[in-house]
Amino acid sequence: xxxxxxxxxGVYICHCGMNIAxxxxxxxxxxxxxxxxxxTVARDYKFMCSNPGQDMIINDIKELGLNxxxxxxxxxxxxxxxxxxxxxxxxxxxxxxxxxxxxxxxSWVTKDSQEATEKAKSMxxxxxxxxxxxxxxDTREVTVAKSVLVIGGGIAGMQAALTSANAGYQVSLVERxxxxxxxxxxxxxxxxxxxxxxxxxxxxxxxxLQHPGITLYTWSxxxxxxxxxxxxxxxVKKKPRYVDEKKCTGCGTCMQKCPTKKILSEFxxxxxFRTAIYTPFPQAVPNVPVIDATHCRVLGQNKxxxxxxxxxxxxxIDFDQKPEFVTLKIxxxxxxxxxxxxxxxxxxxxxxxxxxxxxxxxxxxxxNNATGPTSGKVLMKNGMVPKRVAIIHCVGSRDTRHKKYCxxxxxxxxxxxxxxxxxxTGAEVWEFYIDIRSPGKLYEEFYNRVQEEGVRFIxxxxxxxxxxxxxxxxxxxxxxxxxxxxxxxTVRVPVDMVVLSVGLEPARGSEDIGRLLGLSRxxxxxxxxxxxxxxxxxxxxxxxxxxxxxxxxxxxxDTVAQAMGAAGEAIALLAKGIVTTQAEISRIxxxxxxxxxxxxxxxxxxAIRFDEARKVAVVNEAxxxxxxxxxxxxxxxxxxxxHFTDKQxxxxxxxLLM
Amino acid sequence: xxxxxYPGCSFxxxxxxxxxxxxxxxxxxxxxxEIPDWNCxxxxxxxxxxxxxxxxxAARHFALVQTMGFxxxxxxxxxxxxxxxxxxxxxxxxxxxxxxxxxxLHNLGLELDRIPKVRHLLEVLMEAMPDSTSDKYKxxxxxxxxxxxxxxPDQELDKGWYPEILxxxxxxxxxxxxxxxxxxxxxxxxxxxxxKNECQGLSHRIIREIANKGAQVITTVCPLCQFNLDQAxxxxxxxxxxxxxxxxxxxxxxxLAPAELGLxxxxxxxxxxxxxx
Ligand SMILES: Cc1cc2nc3c(=O)[nH]c(=O)nc-3n(C[C@H](O)[C@H](O)[C@H](O)COP(=O)(O)OP(=O)(O)OC[C@H]3O[C@@H](n4cnc5c(N)ncnc54)[C@H](O)[C@@H]3O)c2cc1C
Ligand code: SF4
Ligand code: SF4
Numbered sequence: 001x002x003x004x005x006x007x008x009x010g011v012y013i014c015h016c017g018m019n020i021a022x023x024x025x026x027x028x029x030x031x032x033x034x035x036x037x038x039x040t041v042a043r044d045y046k047f048m049c050s051n052p053g054q055d056m057i058i059n060d061i062k063e064l065g066l067n068x069x070x071x072x073x074x075x076x077x078x079x080x081x082x083x084x085x086x087x088x089x090x091x092x093x094x095x096x097x098x099x100x101x102x103x104x105x106x107s108w109v110t111k112d113s114q115e116a117t118e119k120a121k122s123m124x125x126x127x128x129x130x131x132x133x134x135x136x137x138d139t140r141e142v143t144v145a146k147s148v149l150v151i152g153g154g155i156a157g158m159q160a161a162l163t164s165a166n167a168g169y170q171v172s173l174v175e176r177x178x179x180x181x182x183x184x185x186x187x188x189x190x191x192x193x194x195x196x197x198x199x200x201x202x203x204x205x206x207x208x209l210q211h212p213g214i215t216l217y218t219w220s221x222x223x224x225x226x227x228x229x230x231x232x233x234x235x236v237k238k239k240p241r242y243v244d245e246k247k248c249t250g251c252g253t254c255m256q257k258c259p260t261k262k263i264l265s266e267f268x269x270x271x272x273f274r275t276a277i278y279t280p281f282p283q284a285v286p287n288v289p290v291i292d293a294t295h296c297r298v299l300g301q302n303k304x305x306x307x308x309x310x311x312x313x314x315x316x317i318d319f320d321q322k323p324e325f326v327t328l329k330i331x332x333x334x335x336x337x338x339x340x341x342x343x344x345x346x347x348x349x350x351x352x353x354x355x356x357x358x359x360x361x362x363x364x365x366x367x368n369n370a371t372g373p374t375s376g377k378v379l380m381k382n383g384m385v386p387k388r389v390a391i392i393h394c395v396g397s398r399d400t401r402h403k404k405y406c407x408x409x410x411x412x413x414x415x416x417x418x419x420x421x422x423x424x425t426g427a428e429v430w431e432f433y434i435d436i437r438s439p440g441k442l443y444e445e446f447y448n449r450v451q452e453e454g455v456r457f458i459x460x461x462x463x464x465x466x467x468x469x470x471x472x473x474x475x476x477x478x479x480x481x482x483x484x485x486x487x488x489x490t491v492r493v494p495v496d497m498v499v500l501s502v503g504l505e506p507a508r509g510s511e512d513i514g515r516l517l518g519l520s521r522x523x524x525x526x527x528x529x530x531x532x533x534x535x536x537x538x539x540x541x542x543x544x545x546x547x548x549x550x551x552x553x554x555x556x557x558d559t560v561a562q563a564m565g566a567a568g569e570a571i572a573l574l575a576k577g578i579v580t581t582q583a584e585i586s587r588i589x590x591x592x593x594x595x596x597x598x599x600x601x602x603x604x605x606x607a608i609r610f611d612e613a614r615k616v617a618v619v620n621e622a623x624x625x626x627x628x629x630x631x632x633x634x635x636x637x638x639x640x641x642x643h644f645t646d647k648q649x650x651x652x653x654x655x656l657l658m
Numbered sequence: 659x660x661x662x663x664y665p666g667c668s669f670x671x672x673x674x675x676x677x678x679x680x681x682x683x684x685x686x687x688x689x690x691x692e693i694p695d696w697n698c699x700x701x702x703x704x705x706x707x708x709x710x711x712x713x714x715x716a717a718r719h720f721a722l723v724q725t726m727g728f729x730x731x732x733x734x735x736x737x738x739x740x741x742x743x744x745x746x747x748x749x750x751x752x753x754x755x756x757x758x759x760x761x762x763l764h765n766l767g768l769e770l771d772r773i774p775k776v777r778h779l780l781e782v783l784m785e786a787m788p789d790s791t792s793d794k795y796k797x798x799x800x801x802x803x804x805x806x807x808x809x810x811p812d813q814e815l816d817k818g819w820y821p822e823i824l825x826x827x828x829x830x831x832x833x834x835x836x837x838x839x840x841x842x843x844x845x846x847x848x849x850x851x852x853x854k855n856e857c858q859g860l861s862h863r864i865i866r867e868i869a870n871k872g873a874q875v876i877t878t879v880c881p882l883c884q885f886n887l888d889q890a891x892x893x894x895x896x897x898x899x900x901x902x903x904x905x906x907x908x909x910x911x912x913x914l915a916p917a918e919l920g921l922x923x924x925x926x927x928x929x930x931x932x933x934x935x
Contacts, residue, residue, distance in 0.1 A: 468866075
C-alpha cells in the first residue's frame with residue numbers, strides 16, 4: 001500500500017477530434033497540469049476513448065507506476081465506465097480515477113478560446129485535487145431472480161412478455177383493465193400496410209394467455225415495489241372481479257341476462273352500451289367477465305338482483321370476493337403503460353361534446369371497427385352515411401397552449417382514416433394539417449397513395465368548427481373554418497362529420513407508477529430513458545426498462561421493436577445470473593452515530609435500519625442507492641457517501657476556486 | 659356595496675345602459691362611484707400607436723382609483739375592460755414601463771403604486787343579484803352575446819371560446835336561455851363606424867345565428883356590441899331581435915319598469931316580446 005500512499009497521478013487531456021481541441025488549447029492545459037504537485041505525467045491525445053488512448057493509460061500505469069488517473073474529456077455519463085475499465089485492466093482499483101468534463105461544460109459552451117482554456121485548466125486541476133483523496137472501493141456481486149415483471153398489457157407489454165418468456169424466463173404481466181390488448185385491440189386496420197389489427201393481435205393475445213412461462217394478472221395493479229436490480233419484491237393487487245376465474249367458462253350467459261344494460265362502453269369509447277357484468281370486447285383475454293361494482297345492483301346499489309349468479313351454470317359468480325395481494329420475486333421490470341388520447345373538450349373552438357358529429361380519433365376507430373357499435377359502417381348519429389368529412393390534425397399537439405410536442409402517429413392514422421372513408425363511403429375527405437409527418441418505412445408512399453385517392457389536403461390549423469349557417473343549403477352541417485396557408489385564403493368547408501386527430505399523452509396514473517418505481521418523467525410526463533441515444537430502453541433505475549408509448553408517442557412498428565429490445569435488455573441482465581452492486585453507497589460511522597434516526601426518515605429507499613442493541617443506524621448495502629440524503633440529514637456527520645467524502649468534495653472545490 | 663366605476667366613452671349615450679345600470683344598482687344598494695375627470699381608455703387602437711401612451715391613458719385611472727381608496731375598478735364596456743386589463747398586465751410584467759408610466763403620471767400630479775383589479779359590471783351583478791322567485795320571464799328566451807373581447811385573451815371570467823356564465827346568470831334571474839354558437843364572434847366593434855359595409859355582415863351573422871337557434875331577444879354586456887347588433891337590423895328585413903343590455907333584463911327581473919331601464923331607446927323595439935303574456 002505504500003505506493004498508493006504517495007500519489008502518482010497521470011492526467012490525459014482529450015481533443016475529442018474537433019470537439020475540444022480547437023477551442024481549448026489542450027497542449028497548454030497539459031503543460032500547466034504537468035507542473036502541479038503529485039502529477040507524474042500529463043498528456044494530450046486526439047481520442048482518449050479509442051484503443052490507443054486507453055493503451056496509453058494502461059502503459060503509463062505499468063511503466064511509470066501511476067496510482068491515480070484523471071481523464072479530461074466528455075461527460076462521465078459517456079465514458080466513465082470505459083476509463084475505469086482501462087484503469088482496472090492495468091491492475092489498479094477503478095475508483096482511483098476521476099473524470100473532468102471539458103467538452104459539455106467547457107468547449108461546447110464557452111465562446112472565447114482563452115477563457116475556455118483557463119476554465120479547462122481549473123477543472124482539470126480540481127479533478128487532480130480530488131483524485132488525490134480517492135480510496136479503493138469494492139463492488140459486490142449478488143445473484144438475481146430469473147423472472148420479469150411487465151407492467152401494462154398493450155402491444156408493448158405483450159411483446160415484451162412473449163420475448164422474455166420465450167427465452168425461458170418466468171414472466172408476470174400486470175394489466176389494470178379486464179383484458180390485455182391496449183389501444184391496438186380497438187383498431188380495425190393499421191397503417192401503413194392496412195393489416196387487419198385483429199388478425200395480427202388476437203393470436204398474440206392468446207399466446208400470452210397460453211404461454212407456460214407467463215402468469216397473467218388482469219384487472220390488477222402494482223401496489224408496491226421494493227428491493228433493487230435482480231432482487232425486486234413486488235406486490236400485485238388483484239382487484240375483485242366477482243367472478244371466479246377458475247370456474248368461469250366464458251359462456252357469456254351472465255352478460256346476456258344482466259338487467260343493468262345502459263352503461264357506456266369504455267371499449268367502444270362511449271358509443272355503445274354494456275352491462276354491469278361484462279368483458280370489454282368479445283375477443284377479450286382472458287375471456288372472463290368482471291362486475292362493475294359501481295353499477296351493479298347488488299354491489300353498488302344494495303338492491304336485490306343476482307340474476308347473473310342465478311344463470312351461471314358453473315357457479316362462478318362470487319359477490320364476496322375481496323382484493324387479493326400477491327408477492328413476486330422479480331429480477332427485472334419492463335414498464336409498458338402506454339398512452340391515452342388527449343381529451344379535446346378544452347379546445348372549445350372545435351366543439352367536441354357540443355356537436356354530436358365531432359368525433360375523436362379513438363371514437364372513429366370504433367366507428368370503423370367491424371366489432372364496433374355500427375359493425376364497421378361509418379354512420380352519423382342519424383344513421384346516414386356522411387358525404388363530406390373533415391379530419392383535423394394536431395388537435396392538442398404542436399400547440400404551446402396544450403402539448404408542445406408532435407404526437408407522431410396522428411398524421412399517419414389520419415391518412416389511414418381518409419383512405420378507409422374513401423373506400424367505405426366514397427365521402428369527400430378534407431384533411432387540415434400543419435405539416436404532414438410521414439417519416440417511416442412506406443409512410444410517404446402511403447401519403448402519396450391517399451392523395452391519389454382524391455383526399456384533399458389543406459395546410460392550415462383549423463380556427464373553428466361551427467354549426468352557424470352561412471348558406472341555407474348547409475343547414476344541419478358543421479362548417480370548418482381555417483386559413484389555407486398555401487393559397488393564403490380563409491376557407492370555410494361545410495361537412496357532415498369531423499374527426500379530431502387528438503394527440504397522445506402519458507396514460508392516467510403514470511405519475512403513480514413513476515413514484516412506485518422511482519422513475520423520473522420529462523416535462524410532458526413521459527418516462528425518461530437513461531440516455532436518449534445510447535440507452536433508450538434503460539432507465540436511471542438499474543434493472544427497470546421501458547417499452548412502447550410510455551416513453552413517448554410512437555407507432556406500432558417502433559413499439560414492438562422497443563418491446564423486443566427491452567426484453568433483450570432484461571434477458572441479458574438475467575442471463576448472467578449475477579449483478580454487481582455499486583460501490584458509491586452510504587456508510588454510517590457507528591462511533592459518530594448518536595442514534596437520532598434522522599437518516600432513517602430521510603432515506604427514500606428504506607435502506608437504513610436501526611440496530612437496537614448498539615443504538616446506531618446501519619445501512620443495508622444492497623438497498624442503498626447512494627443518493628446522499630442521509631449524509632445531508634445526519635447532524636453528527638456520521639453518515640457519508642463513499643466516493644463523495646468531505647475531503648474529496650472540498651478538495652475539488654478548493655482547487656476550482658484557486 | 660360601493661364600487662368604483664369607470665363608464666367609458668360610450669356608456670352614457672348608449673340605449674339605456676346608463677339608465678338600467680343606475681336603476682339596478684339603486685335597487686340593489688350598490689353605490690356607483692364614478693371616477694372623477696376620467697378620460698378615454700384609448701380603446702384597442704392606442705396600443706398599436708404607442709405603448710407608453712396607451713398604458714398611460716389607462717394607468718391614469720389606476721392612479722385615480724388609488725386616490726379614491728378603492729382596490730377594484732369596474733367597467734361595463736368590453737373594450738374598456740380588455741384595454742384596461744391589457745395595460746394592467748403590461749405594467750405588471752414590465753418594470754421599466756411601469757416606472758416610465760409612474761413618471762408621466764407624477765408630472766400630472768398623480769401617484770401610482772399599485773394596479774387595481776379590473777372587473778366587469780357583469781361580475782358585480784352576478785354576485786349581487788338575488789335568485790329569481792317569479793315565473794314572469796320563464797318563457798322569454800334570450801340569446802346571450804358576449805362579444806369577442808370579454809373572455810379573450812385572458813379567459814379570467816370564463817372559457818375563451820364558448821363561455822357560459824351569462825347563460826347561468828340569466829337562468830338564475832328567471833329567463834330562459836337559448837344556446838347558440840355566435841357568443842364570441844366579433845360584431846365589428848369600433849370598425850363598424852369606419853367600415854360600415856364590411857361590418858354589417860359580421861353583425862348579421864350573429865343575429866341570424868341567434869334567431870336560428872330560437873331566441874326572441876339578444877342580451878349584451880357592452881355598448882359597442884349592443885349598438886352594432888341593434889343598428890344593423892334597421893337596414894334589413896331579416897328576423898328582428900331586440901338587443902338589450904343584461905342590466906335591462908336584470909332590472910326587469912327586479913320588477914323595475916321598462917321605461918326606467920331605458921328600454922324605449924332600443925332601435926328594434928322590445929315592447930312586443932316583453933309584453934307578451
Ligand atoms: C387513433 C389512433 C390510431 C392509431 N393507429 C395506428 C396504426 O394504424 N398503426 C400504428 O402503427 N400505430 C397506430 N397508433 C399508435 C398505437 O396505438 C401505439 O403505437 C400502440 O398502441 C402503443 O402500444 P403500447 O403498448 O405502448 O400502449 P397502449 O396500447 O396504450 O397499452 C398500454 C397498456 O398498459 C395498461 N396500463 C396503463 N397503465 C397501467 C398501470 N398503471 N398498471 C397496469 N396496466 C397499465 C393499459 O391499460 C394498456 O392496456 C394509433 C394511435 C391512435 C391514438
Ligand atoms: S403527427 Fe402530424 S398530426 Fe400528429 S402532432 Fe405530429 S404533425 Fe400533428
Ligand atoms: S445514501 Fe442514505 S438515504 Fe440514500 S439510499 Fe443510501 S442510505 Fe438511503
